[in-house]
Amino acid sequence: MRVKMGTVVPKMGTFVHLVEEPTDYRTAIAMALHEELHDTHRAIKMAMRWTGASERTVKYWFSGERGPSGDHLIALARHSDAVLYVVLALAGRHIVEEADD
Template sequence: MLREHSLRRQKAGLSALCQFMRCAANGRYTAAEGESPLGIRYRKAISAALAAELGGAGRAAKDTMMWTGASERTAKNWISGTYGPAAEHLIELMRHSDTVLAVVLELAGRNEAMNSIRLGLVRNELSDILRSLNAICDRDED
């Protein structure tokens, strides 16, 4: 069950990243006066990642608050894309969310780091599956 949840979270991260990239390509996000293009991408990428992984604003805000210790208003601002989290909150989000981790690595141009993490997770998953299959086969032989 835990493994299924982890795989669903990884898929959510990829879909959030794809959604963000499509929106950015379509010019849907605009900058506030004086804001850098990376700042817009950051805000919207975190917003898409949190929404994809945690769902609706109410539940997403509660989980985000629990993970980071931020206020409800702050969490809702992150989810809506109005503001992005500061460093200490971002670290906590990355600690709890594979989706946020994937999006931040993508923004930093470090896709290979996420690929290594995913390969490790897949390897562990396959190892668990093989152990289960061996146990089933051993029981059948007895």
């Protein structure tokens, strides 16, 4: 059973405040996937194309029951800014965007 997530990951500029004390990798990745791809069957197909993972595996990621590992996580971060920022936040590495003058 897929659980709908109620929390939304902020867009790029406000991302630093997403996870003040990161503790749950699976939930954070699920939130990022929902923010980037929303909650449709098409979103699952897109994540499958990005990673080469099975439909069942991707549904687990969207529900937060399991999290991607290794190659799948890198593939998601390659295609999704939200996933990349979540991984960096969970690692305690925050991106500070500099203003162009």
